[in-house]
Amino acid sequence: QKLSECEFVCDVDGIYDSENKRFDHHQLEYDGVLSSAGMIWQYLLDEKIIDASLYDYVNRAVIIGIDAHDNGRVLQQEGVCTLSHVIAGFVPIEYDAKEEERTAAFFVALDFAFEFFQRLLNRYAYIEACGDKVAAAMVPNEKVLIFDEALPWQEKFFDLGGEKHPALFLIMPTGVHWKLRGIPPNRENKMGVRIPLPKEWAGLRGAELQKVTGIPGAIFCHKGRFISIWETKEDAQKALDIILKRRGESS
Structure with a gap:
């Protein structure tokens, strides 16, 4: 059997035995949450090939999702395309495709996956x-x-205890302009903010935003009230001062 000649056996053979480099999750005896991807990623951590920081980053970015998809723990959501779906898209369209075509498609998918993870x-x-x-x-x-x-x-903000940090906003360059952005309450709610931008700024651009803020360098405020764009750093700071003054605070 060819599998016996392999150093690593992944996603086949019905065995999960990391010491012998066997990583399958389909067998009835295994009732964990990992797919072969998660098993291999855990192996790399256990063997100290990667450190805990890298493990956590990639795990949160993609491995958890692959595991959930492969183990049927997430429902197919219309309009949502995951990495698992993209890789599956490389499978030949015709169900009766020849073995050579399937093998060629596998290596195309492999090249894509390698580039993605790199x-x-x-x-x-x-x-x-x-x-x-x-x-x-x-x-x-x-x-x-x-x-x-x-x-x-x-990533580093929350790694360094950002969830308990008092910062409510961030000022940073974006292209030739500057952004004033609300800071999320935690890592899990990246699109949320601790304090939203003023309601009357929502969705305004250019002259309209300049009029309501009194800041000539106002460019745009997202209707979601989590980010706004300004001509200069000083303009962004003025916008922040307006927000904090309304709250009876200072930066």
């Missing part, structure tokens, strides 16, 4: 490299995080 690892490395800058912005322990360059901040 970019994910590169993104993780970039986030980690920016960690000291995020930590420094948190030190003043104030109601706003201010960055003079665009960088990934959310």
Whole structure:
């Protein structure tokens, strides 16, 4: 049997035995939440091939979803396309496709998956490299995080105890402009904010937003009231001051 010649056996053979590098989840004896993807990712952690920080990042980003999809623990939601769906899209369309066609499609999918995970690892490395800058912005322990360059901040912010940090807003460059963004309450609710932008700003652009705020550099406020765009850093700071003044606070 060819499987006996393999160092790693994944998603087939009905055995989960990480010591012998067998990673299947289809057998009746296994009732855990991992698919073969999660089993292998756990193995890499246990063998210290990856560290806990990288494990958590990739696990949250994609592995948990793959496991849930593969084990049937999530319902198919109309209009939602996951990584699992994308990979499945490489399967030949015709059900009676020849073995050579299936093999060729597998390697195309493999190349795509490799590139995807390589970019994910590169993104993780970039986030980690920016960690000291995020930590420094948190030190003043104030109601706003201010960055003079665009960088990934959310992951490290919450890694460093951001859920208990008093910051309500963030000011950061975005292209040639600046953004004033509400900070999420926690890692799990990334689209939420601790304090929304003023209701009367919602959805306004240009002259309309300039009129209601009194700030000539006002450009746009999202109707969801979680982010706004301003011409300069000073404009974003003025907008923040308006919000905090209404709350009887200062930055």
